[in-house]
Amino acid sequence: MKDEEVDEVLKSSSRAAHEVEPALLKRIADSIHPSLQPVRPLPPTWVLTAALVLICAAVAVTGAARTGFYGIEKLTLAERLLIFTTLGILAWVAGREFVAELIPGSRHRLSPGALLTIASVALLAVFALLFRNYRTEHFVSAGIACLVTGLLLAIPAALLSWLLLRRGFAVNSVSAGLVGGALAGLCGVTMLELHCANFQALHVLVWHTAVVSVSAAAGALLGWALREVATSH
């Protein structure tokens, strides 16, 4: 049997009309009538994405302004360009996917898992290329301090992003949480690159990059908890 024949059988089988009680459709129409007010559609994806990237940049710069721009001062121009261009592209991609997660029927160019993998691998590659000091002084204590700082900064970034997209509707709250968390994590990494002057390769590779995945995991967990609450009654 050929595909065309299968197609023809499917087409003819799906032609059967499906009846729904007219009273049900009328009941639905009547139920929405009292609250039928004009609504303002959400802005285009690129506008929302640009706003998210600006929010992340503003939060990262504000965070670094409070703690000091020691990291960026120590970086060469080429290093600055490579690190912040990569972070900017990743934030744009994550922002666009976050907008897609909160608008039903949007086009998804990447799955949440692929986004997280690409972001982590890209950061690891850039850091591995730039930082060659393999000493590991105060690896855990300095690392945890950076991880906590990055994650603390991810919180306001996530809150402001949610505020911007509060009129959206997550079709899958776990995916939306994961992508939103990854975006907020990228904001945390940006702030660390502006602030942290510890250029030991393992410190940057492990602890700075971990901010993205830990933040994404926290976002996914929050999304899961919200979904459980919503479907528990």
Next chain:
Amino acid sequence: MDPGSNLDILMARYQAGDFAAATALIQRIGPQLHRFFLAQFSSRADADDLLQETWLRIHRVRHTYRPGEPVLPWFYAIARRVRIDHFRRASRTTARERRLEEASEVAVTIPREEGEPDDLEALLAPLSESQREVIRMMKVAGMSLEEVARATSSSVGSVKQKVHRAYRNLREHMSSLGLKKGPSGGLP
């Protein structure tokens, strides 16, 4: 005329608060969504409830539709979410009842109570649920690969793969039944 473009206009008027457009959309999309729910192991009463719940949600989030974007994926994405929430609640309720009554043979999914499975559902029976969903969207709702990908929050490649596998399974199933086009064009 492309039916999708007509839906675009109705959706824009619905967003502007036009009750006639809202009613027209309910009349046109309602039966499709009802069939979508009914096909997935639910009873007619469940499908009725799910359709009402879906429209209430559509109404609440109608501002998330942006003019110029495909309409059907937007509707189906919301309908899928409502259906998943329903299954989650149903599984939880069933689990709770099972614990209370100590009954071991309670099915999690709700069996069809009434209504014969139509020709299409009979044909799709050997496919996996995700393959059936994709075929239903394409053949019943007339959506393109790109639109199905949007509705299911997946990539076009993944949808293509599902369709390819579904067709392979259908070819084998139909061949084993000796099934060809019947006199009416449907099942013999």
